[in-house]
Amino acid sequence: MNKKNLKHILSIMVDNEPGVLARVVGLFSGRGYNIESLSVSEVDSHKFLSRITVVTSGTKIIVDQIKAQLAKLIPVHNLVDITELKSFIGKELILIKLDVKNKKTFDLKKKLERLSAKILEENDLEIIVQFTGSPNEVKKMESILQPYKIIEQTRSGLVSMATGTDYIKK
Amino acid sequence: MKKITGAEIVIQTLIEEKVDVIFGYPGGAVLPIYDELFKQKKIRHILVRHEQAAVHAAEGYARSTGKVGVVLVTSGPGATNTVTGLADAMMDSVPLVCISGQVPTHMIGNDAFQEADIVGITRPCTKHNYLVKDVNILPNVIHSAFFIAKNGRPGPVLVDIPKDIQTFKAVYKGKKNTKVISYYKPNLKPNINQIDQFIKLLENSEKPIFYVGGGVINSGEVASKNLFKLIKSTGFPCTQTLMGLGAYPTSDNQCVGMLGMHGTYEANMSMYNCDLMICVGARFDDRITGKVSGFSPKSKKVHFDIDASSFNKSVNVDLTVQGDLARILQVINKKIEEKKTSFKKAKIKDWWIQINKWRSKDCLKFKNSDKIIKPQHALKRLDFLTKKYNPFITTEVGQHQMWAAQFLTFNKPKHWMTSGGLGTMGYGLPAAMGVQIAHPNSLVIDVAGEASILMNIQEMSTIKQFRLPVKIFILNNHYMGMVRQWQELLHGNRLSESYMDSLPDFVKLAESFGATGLRTEKPSEIDDLIKEMIKVKGPVICDVIVDPSENCFPMIPSGSTHNQMLLGPNDKVEGEISEDGMVLV
Ligand SMILES: Cc1cc2nc3c(=O)[nH]c(=O)nc-3n(C[C@H](O)[C@H](O)[C@H](O)COP(=O)(O)OP(=O)(O)OC[C@H]3O[C@@H](n4cnc5c(N)ncnc54)[C@H](O)[C@@H]3O)c2cc1C
Ligand SMILES: Cc1ncc(C[n+]2csc(CCOP(=O)(O)OP(=O)(O)O)c2C)c(N)n1
Ligand SMILES: [Mg+2]
Numbered sequence: 001m002n003k004k005n006l007k008h009i010l011s012i013m014v015d016n017e018p019g020v021l022a023r024v025v026g027l028f029s030g031r032g033y034n035i036e037s038l039s040v041s042e043v044d045s046h047k048f049l050s051r052i053t054v055v056t057s058g059t060k061i062i063v064d065q066i067k068a069q070l071a072k073l074i075p076v077h078n079l080v081d082i083t084e085l086k087s088f089i090g091k092e093l094i095l096i097k098l099d100v101k102n103k104k105t106f107d108l109k110k111k112l113e114r115l116s117a118k119i120l121e122e123n124d125l126e127i128i129v130q131f132t133g134s135p136n137e138v139k140k141m142e143s144i145l146q147p148y149k150i151i152e153q154t155r156s157g158l159v160s161m162a163t164g165t166d167y168i169k170k
Numbered sequence: 171m172k173k174i175t176g177a178e179i180v181i182q183t184l185i186e187e188k189v190d191v192i193f194g195y196p197g198g199a200v201l202p203i204y205d206e207l208f209k210q211k212k213i214r215h216i217l218v219r220h221e222q223a224a225v226h227a228a229e230g231y232a233r234s235t236g237k238v239g240v241v242l243v244t245s246g247p248g249a250t251n252t253v254t255g256l257a258d259a260m261m262d263s264v265p266l267v268c269i270s271g272q273v274p275t276h277m278i279g280n281d282a283f284q285e286a287d288i289v290g291i292t293r294p295c296t297k298h299n300y301l302v303k304d305v306n307i308l309p310n311v312i313h314s315a316f317f318i319a320k321n322g323r324p325g326p327v328l329v330d331i332p333k334d335i336q337t338f339k340a341v342y343k344g345k346k347n348t349k350v351i352s353y354y355k356p357n358l359k360p361n362i363n364q365i366d367q368f369i370k371l372l373e374n375s376e377k378p379i380f381y382v383g384g385g386v387i388n389s390g391e392v393a394s395k396n397l398f399k400l401i402k403s404t405g406f407p408c409t410q411t412l413m414g415l416g417a418y419p420t421s422d423n424q425c426v427g428m429l430g431m432h433g434t435y436e437a438n439m440s441m442y443n444c445d446l447m448i449c450v451g452a453r454f455d456d457r458i459t460g461k462v463s464g465f466s467p468k469s470k471k472v473h474f475d476i477d478a479s480s481f482n483k484s485v486n487v488d489l490t491v492q493g494d495l496a497r498i499l500q501v502i503n504k505k506i507e508e509k510k511t512s513f514k515k516a517k518i519k520d521w522w523i524q525i526n527k528w529r530s531k532d533c534l535k536f537k538n539s540d541k542i543i544k545p546q547h548a549l550k551r552l553d554f555l556t557k558k559y560n561p562f563i564t565t566e567v568g569q570h571q572m573w574a575a576q577f578l579t580f581n582k583p584k585h586w587m588t589s590g591g592l593g594t595m596g597y598g599l600p601a602a603m604g605v606q607i608a609h610p611n612s613l614v615i616d617v618a619g620e621a622s623i624l625m626n627i628q629e630m631s632t633i634k635q636f637r638l639p640v641k642i643f644i645l646n647n648h649y650m651g652m653v654r655q656w657q658e659l660l661h662g663n664r665l666s667e668s669y670m671d672s673l674p675d676f677v678k679l680a681e682s683f684g685a686t687g688l689r690t691e692k693p694s695e696i697d698d699l700i701k702e703m704i705k706v707k708g709p710v711i712c713d714v715i716v717d718p719s720e721n722c723f724p725m726i727p728s729g730s731t732h733n734q735m736l737l738g739p740n741d742k743v744e745g746e747i748s749e750d751g752m753v754l755v
Contacts, residue, residue, distance in 0.1 A: 018301070023293060030294050061482055068479035074298040074318060077353050 007036070007057045009082040009090060009160045010067065011168055015075040016042045016050040023073050024052060033066050034058065037092075037157035049077065051168075053159050080168050082160045090160040092138055095120070098127045099149040111144050126151065173339035176305045176331065177202035180269065183312040185212050186345040189240050191231065191607055192216070193224040197244025199271025199284060202336035204242075216607060216636060219628040221248050223600035225255020225326075226626070229264045230604030233587045234562055236390055238319050239604065241268040246284030249330070250291065254594060256326045257295035261591025262413060263388055265324035267315045268296075274334035275303055289330050297325030305338040309348045322356030323477040324388055356476060360493035365501055367489055368448075368472055373511060375446035375470075377521045378406045381429065381458075384413030384590070385451015385475060387583045389495040394418070394583045396499035397450060403506060404513045407525055409437035411452050413590045416580035426525060427534075430458040431726050432572040435533035435735060436525055438724070441466050442732035443524070449473045451495050454485040455591070456754070464731030474498050533724050533737055534576055543693050545570065545645045545716040549577040549617070552643060555700045561613040562605045564588065566598040566622030569651035569722045574617040576722075596625025599642065603629060606638045613641070613704065620646040620713075621670050630683040633709045641703050642711045644676060647718045655721045659736075660752065680711035691715035728754035 014020045021040055028035050036055040043051045056066060063081070071079050082088045098108075105127060112119065112129060115137070121128035131141050135158065162168075174182070180203050184192070191214045196204045207215055218224040221243045228239025243249055249270040259266050273282040289301045298318050300311045308331070315327040342348075372378070380401055386393045394417050401408050401424055408418050409429040418425055427434035429441055441447065447469045452458070459465040462484055471487035473480070474495060481490045491498055505511075536546045563578060564587040565571040571588055580586050587605060589597040602616040616623075623644055633640055653668040677687030686706045690699045696714070703710045724735045729751020736742075 019289065019293070022290070026293055061486070064481075065479060065483055068477075068481070072477070072479055074351065074354055 003059055005057050005059060006063070007055060007083065008063050009088070009158060010054045010056065010070070011080045011082050011160060012052040012054065012070060012076055013078040013168055014050050014052060014073075015077070016048045017075060020050065020075045021052070023075065024054070024070065027069055027073065028054075028056070028066075031069065033062070037155075039157035039159050053157065055158050078168055080162070082162055085162040087164070088160055088162040090134055090158050091132055092135065092158050093130070093132045093156040094138060094141075094153060096129045096131070096145065096153040097151040098129065098145065099125070099151050100127050101125050103148075108148065115141055115144070117141065171341045171343065173341055175202065175206075175339050176308050176336040177206045179305070179308045179340065179342050180312065180331070180336070181206045181210055181213065182342055183309055183345070184240065185210075187238070187313070187316045189213055189238075192240040192242050193218055193227045193231070193604065194242030195221050195224060195244065195248060197248045197271065197284070199245035199273060199333050200242060200248075200269075200336075202333065203269070203271070203331075215242075216603070217632065218600065218603075219631050220626065221251035222255050222596070223603075223626050223629050223632070225252050225259065225266065225268065226594075226597050226600035227604035227607070228266050228268075229255065229259050229262075229597075230564060230587050230601030231608045232264050232266060232604075233387075233601075234584050234605040235608045236584065238265045238267055238316055241266060243268070243270050244284070245271045245273055245288070246286045249288040250286050252328075253292060253295065254592075256292055256328065258589055258592040258594045258597065259326040260295045260297065262589065263324045263384065264326065265319040266326040267312075267319050268326060268328045270328060270330050271336070272301065272330045272332040275332045276334070278332065288328065292328050295326075296328045297323075299328040299330065301330045301332075302335055303332070305335050305340040308335065308340065309342050310350065313345055313348050314350045317350045318354060321354070357478075357492050358476075358494045358497060360491050360498045360501055362501070364489060364491045365498070365505060368491065368502065369505055369509070369511065371446055371470060371472060371489070372404065372513075376517055377444045378404070378446040378448065378518065379426075379440045379444045380406055380408035380418075381411075381441065381447055381449045381452055382408055382414045382417050383411045383450065383452020384417075385495055386414060386417035389451065389476075391583060393451075393494075393496040393499060396496060396503055399503050400499055400506075403503070405515055405518065406448075406513075407440055407522070409433070409440065411455070411458060411590075412575055412588060414452060415575060415586045416583045417451075419581040421579050421581055426529070428575050430455075431460070432576065432722055432724065434576075435531050435724055435737065436528035438726065438732040438735060439528045440525055444469045447471045449475075449487070450499075451475060453480045454483065456484065459485060460726045461729055461731050461751075466732070531737070536720075538693075539717070540693050543691060543696060543714060543716045545573050545647065545720055546577055547693065548645060548696055548714050548716060549573050551696050552615070552617075552700055553578045555697065556613060556615065556704065559613040559704070560585070561615050562587070562602075562609060564598040564601040564605060564614070564616045566616070566618045566625075567593045567595045567652070568619040568622060569647070569655065569720075570617055570619045570645040572652075572722045573645070578617075595619075595622040599623060599626050599629050599640070602640045602642075603632060603636075603638055606640050607636070614639075615641045615643055618642055618644045619651060620644050620648065620673055620676075621650045624674075627679070630679070630685065630709075633685065634683045638709060639707060640709050642709075643703070644711065644713050645716050646673075646676075646713055647716050647720065648673070649718055651720075652722070658721070659725075659727065676711050676713035680709075683709075685709040685711060687711050687713065689713040689715070727751060
């Protein structure tokens with residue numbers, strides 16, 4: 001039996017109706033499951049469907065239980081454990097505001113360019129960087145920025161999709 | 171097509187759902203619906219005296235008929251009063267639709283008078299809930315609510331309807347022309363492959379046991395019939411959970427009684443020592459498993475259930491089959507017939523010899539007395555004297571509930587209503603009202619404790635108004651007996667707040683509601699009291715004064731395993747109860 005705690009990315013197609021997010025989140029908090037990140041937005045405005053991506057972790061038994069409980073929610077149309085698929089992509093968008101007062105930024109900008117990060121705002125006091133990447137790329141980015149003073153940052157949470165033409169069914 | 175108001179739509183949709191009775195209590199936010207109720211004759215309204223009781227009554231109605239129970243309450247306090255009932259129905263998989271009034275849509279969120287976010291509050295204790303903000307979808311919502319409540323694993327659904335929506339108008343084209351939610355498709359067909367694997371296990375087992383739960387009752391009479399056939403054709407033993415009592419006749423010789431914390435010695439020993447456990451619609455509750463790591467260590471486990479989330483929740487099983495039990499059991503029986511599988515009694519002969527040895531311990535024996543009424547004796551007499559009426563039994567929660575499970579006979583499904591999962595004191599009396607409404611000519615008995623009965627005693631007034639001949643059989647031990655028992659066993663006999671002081675005179679209480687009150691403390695009078703109770707046409711409260719010190723055995727102390735049962739007052743807990751065990755409920 002698999003007792004290891006593994007990370008799982010769950011992609012959930014739900015009715016975009018009031019309270020649906022509360023149902024999903026309430027299920028996690030009420031049953032003591034872990035949410036590492038969460039992102040949600042409408043993806044089909046005709047059928048009023050939203051796609052929720054939850055990153056969670058647990059033993060196989062726990063994660064199977066989470067999936068079975070989620071699948072039982074009435075507004076949940078479909079649920080895919082992306083991590084169980086052969087190949088998938090997972091990306092996150094982050095915005096970071098750096099304090100650059102009295103600092104040289106030439107080197108920093110070079111490095112950011114190499115990582116294909118975008119500078120959205122730049123003045124004597126601050127730089128706002130936009131970066132999109134996989135969790136590993138995000139980590140790398142963080143280590144590069146370590147020497148700088150981060151004023152604030154915000155992250156979208158992971159969004160994910162499997163490769164191949166077999167898409168998550170509604 | 172003619173437009174009608176939201177309130178009219180509520181009544182029309184209920185009629186189309188073949189609802190003939192609803193349990194409710196009016197208030198400002200549901201006045202339009204009550205007005206429509208007044209104007210029609212198809213639906214009977216039972217006015218309860220507390221909204222919690224409305225929900226339990228609807229549960230009793232639903233559990234004894236297999237139909238959906240319906241509740242109607244007002245906003246705010248009316249709605250919040252239903253929460254315990256809804257949580258109870260959720261735990262025990264009872265199909266209900268609860269309609270609540272809400273403040274008008276434009277006032278929602280303003281802390282309006284009698285506003286409560288009941289959809290938010292009941293989200294975790296309903297199977298689903300709705301706040302209806304558009305009168306045009308009201309028909310869809312109500313029909314969907316019924317569909318969801320009764321399909322798949324049953325459960326309660328709440329529909330919150332703001333007052334303005336009740337007065338706005340829309341077209342209702344009838345149920346046939348109303349779309350119910352289409353993507354909610356509970357898996358009903360079992361996987362044949364898995365059934366074949368199961369039959370192999372059946373053929374090879376030498377120490378099998380059927381572990382039967384409430385899912386069989388939920389599935390309906392057909393499931394019980396199919397189960398009976400299967401158990402008879404295999405010759406295997408069968409044990410039932412508290413919720414499963416009656417799914418298989420408990421007086422049959424192949425039944426080894428209830429299992430679990432207060433189950434029989436033979437049932438728990440069979441579960442511990444079996445090599446094949448066949449779980450039929452039960453959910454491996456902690457009251458069954460005891461310490462999970464020591465639960466039936468040597469067996470292969472098979473689990474039949476309609477709800478995938480019941481699989482491997484607390485106990486890992488080797489084979490799962492998802493589907494409706496009536497169907498699963500039918501397919502199994504057919505396969506067995508087709509394959510001409512015959513089960514050789516020789517193979518399980520030693521197993522039965524062993525089981526009968528366990529049985530001969532006679533674990534439910536108790537020392538009777540001619541001075542003081544033993545609660546077990548009172549129930550044995552109740553069973554004996556009422557059996558021929560095929561009574562419906564409800565219970566409150568506590569020792570009396572466990573004794574009722576142990577000492578009464580349940581040979582038919584849907585005749586036993588008890589709060590198992592939530593363990594709600596105050597369930598039994600309103601549940602008995604619901605049962606009596608559904609079965610006006612049957613004998614309905616609430617086996618009660620003197621503490622529990624006081625939790626919904628106001629329902630005596632409902633009983634009076636609707637002339638419900640409910641019989642209340644109080645085993646009065648002057649204690650919250652179950653609490654006292656735990657305090658004795660686990661907390662050094664410090665009886666903190668478990669004595670029931672200042673009890674009412676139950677005979678006078680009965681009389682004040684126009685009911686009959688009977689009371690005895692003499693063992694020699696118990697038969698006459700029961701006979702009188704049956705004879706009286708109307709409602710009766712029996713105040714049976716029993717031994718205040720009696721405890722309920724067998725008992726598996728929390729955190730222990732099936733082979734560590736306490737069989738009687740002289741059995742001591744081996745060593746200290748572990749800290750792990752102490753924290754368990
Ligand atoms: C004081 C107290 C003491 C208790 N002691 C005991 C005890 O000693 N022994 C005991 O057994 N219980 C005891 N209980 C009750 C216990 O808490 C549980 O409620 C009970 O064991 C659960 O029964 P069950 O497993 O049959 O499940 P239920 O709660 O009845 O669940 C039914 C299962 O069947 C499934 N199901 C539903 N419909 C269908 C269908 N159509 N087809 C297929 N599957 C379906 C459901 O998904 C669910 O998994 C006690 C309760 C109290 C209050
Ligand atoms: C609403 C509620 N509150 C508290 C409890 C905890 N509890 C379980 S049994 C019990 C005592 C019940 O006493 P009584 O009705 O007299 O039954 P007895 O055990 O004496 O037969 C209590 C307080 C509960 N189950 N439900
Ligand atoms: Mg008592």
